Amino acid sequence: MILILLSSCSPRRNLVYFSDLTGKSGESQVITNDIEPRIQTNDLLSITINTLSSESNVLFAVNSNNMNKNGYSEKEGFRVNKLGNVNLPVAGNINLQGLTIEEAQQTVVKSLNNYVKDPIVNIQFLNFRITVIGEVNHPATFTMTNEKMNLLEALGMAGDMTAYGKRENVLLIREIEGKRTIIHMNLNKGDILNSPYFYLKQNDIVYVEPDKGKAIDISPNNRLMPLLIATISAVAVLATTFLNR
Template identity: 25%
Template sequence: MSKNLNLNQTNKHKYLREIFKLLAFIVIFSSCIPQKEIVLLQDKSENKNYENPFAPLDNITDKYYLQPNDYLFINVSTPDPKISEFFNQAQGNSASTQRNQNFFFYQLDDSMNIDFPYVGKINMKGCNVKMGKEKVQEALKPFLKEYSLTFKLASNTFTALGEFRKQGVVVMQKEQVTIFEAVAMAGGITPFGKQRKMKLVRQLPDGPVTYEVDFTDKNIVNSEYYYIYPNDLIYVRPMKAKQLGIGESFSIGIITTALALYLTLQTIIN
């Protein structure tokens, strides 16, 4: 009976050791982040799935089509200051009364109209910035012969969600912002962000479209995703390591602590 008891205790000790080894193995290796998940500009030419249908266009303002609630900077300048002031008056509810360096803010309504002083409503449906400027110029022809027109998109923002250090709406400091600059403006991606499966939601004239972008692939530089458009949404989902409750502070110290605990338990069992 004493032999059977000792045998049962020995088997129990072996069982506990194996359980602890298994738990330690799961904790350590489930928290390891493969290098291919975090290294940028990798050469993935064989898996390249990006196309660039916008290559013939010169800049981002040609690619982006105006949307409802966009704000526009519009200013008319003529040799006569009084005439200039007349056409730069803010009228209606769609024009802001705030003035900034002689530019007025005009908001596009749900029907893609702006209410321009004296001229009336101008529809911007299906227009990019260049085409919108041409529409305003066409509307001013019956009234002015000599003038200069400034026409710019004012609402240059994108949204960063998920595993960014700074989530929220981000103001674009210039018209041409690359996806790398956009990530940097959002504080960068945390170590637990799935950079290889980044989601990019883009508003197109026919409706929103969602793309999956491999942020680690250098071929993104030659793709239609290289530049961020106004109103784009970028989402980075978390890795499983974060879902297991392992934080950014995970390091080799945790591994050594686990080994020390194992050795301590083994000594107590023995």
């Protein structure tokens, strides 16, 4: 029985985030890895343009809400094509690829200055989605209204990791301009806070790997363990009773 129990035990694991942090409480660090997301091809952008002319405002008002075929309200946007351009009324194609939101707003304003006076431009991502799957309590895809999202916030939205989630091996899958990058991150280590991958970008996928203990727990063979132990106990009791007669 002891051998059976030992064979089903999984290694002891560290379930504490940043367990190696030994600094004093209140100690501050300069944030150097807060990199703004940049516009990529195939991004969907909301571009709102306001001017002093009501006629021009009507012309640029293309982001109004509409009902899709499923009956849900959705917001139109401007798709960034393979060349990195968006096609705006009057101004035509404007290249926004590789720009931050603030840089893109300045670029659009500069292009529109040739046609309207003092335009006010507001740009937002409509496809800033983060997917969290694996050993979390509520795996899902989350559409964000705020382009600043870090790994801990994403895990919090997914209900945090389960006890089976390997905090020492969280996988980040990121696609940028046709290239896929796969990063392994150890959340037991405090230096992850300074990682360039701590802040997430649009369409990132976070995968939490399960511990080997879960495979043991859900194994069909393991479900028979209580029955096997009970059978062995019963045989031992019967054998002891028989020998004592």
